[in-house]
Amino acid sequence: MKLLGSLIIYMLLMLGFCQNPKPTTQNTSHFNHLSEFEKSIIVNKGTEAPFSGEYDKHDEDGLYHCKACMSPLFRSADKFNSNCGWPSFDDEIDGAIKRKTDYSAGVVRTEIMCSNCSGHLGHVFEGELLTDKNLRHCVNSISLEFKPSIFN
Ligand SMILES: [Zn+2]
Numbered sequence: 001m002k003l004l005g006s007l008i009i010y011m012l013l014m015l016g017f018c019q020n021p022k023p024t025t026q027n028t029s030h031f032n033h034l035s036e037f038e039k040s041i042i043v044n045k046g047t048e049a050p051f052s053g054e055y056d057k058h059d060e061d062g063l064y065h066c067k068a069c070m071s072p073l074f075r076s077a078d079k080f081n082s083n084c085g086w087p088s089f090d091d092e093i094d095g096a097i098k099r100k101t102d103y104s105a106g107v108v109r110t111e112i113m114c115s116n117c118s119g120h121l122g123h124v125f126e127g128e129l130l131t132d133k134n135l136r137h138c139v140n141s142i143s144l145e146f147k148p149s150i151f152n
Contacts, residue, residue, distance in 0.1 A: 030069040030117040041142045042068055045104075045111070045120040050085025053141025058087065062148040069117035070145065071096060080131055086122060087139045090131040097137070099124065112137060119143060 031043050040046045050056075055064070064074040064087070073096045074089045082088035095115060102111040102123065112121045122139040130136055 030119065034068060038067060038142055041140050042119040046140075047122075048086070048140045048142050053086060055087040055141040055144055055146060056085060057081075058141075058146065060146070060148055062146055063093075064089075064139075064144045064146050066114040066117060066119055066121075067143050067145045068119040069114060071114055071116040073097060073114060073121070073144070074137065074139070076149075082130055082136055082138075084136070084138060087141055087144065088130075089137040089139065090133040090135045092137060097121070097124075112139070114143075 031039060034042060041048055059076075059079070061076050063072045063076070064079075065072050072093050074092055078089045078091040080088055080090055097112050098115045098118075100111045100113065102109045109123045110125075112124045113119060114121060120140075121143045122137065125136045125138060127134060128136055
């Protein structure tokens, strides 16, 4: 019976979720509540100063969500200290991140964005041998909103 109850709650949640129109890259409503500084990073693809963000040295159990649309993006279990000055993750929540080749800094980098709202997050780097997964998602703190785990 407990499983059935959970299933019904899940279906009700999904029903509510499906009533919302699916956001597209043209839908800027996710960005309306952001401050000018947040927009300068998330919408205009800026970069916050290194070692300045609130999550650079942050170490709590929970999930990091997109500041713009609140989609879950990264798990605290995948966060590691790379000493690069920005929050670093060696994995992402499945399907949460999309990638785009970025030539803007005169070098080829891979930009990472929220799959749901296309908000700019940062860049992903491969082959640095910093962790077993060999990936570093280098993310602006300002693009993230941390929510502590409710299961602890
Ligand atoms: Zn988003």
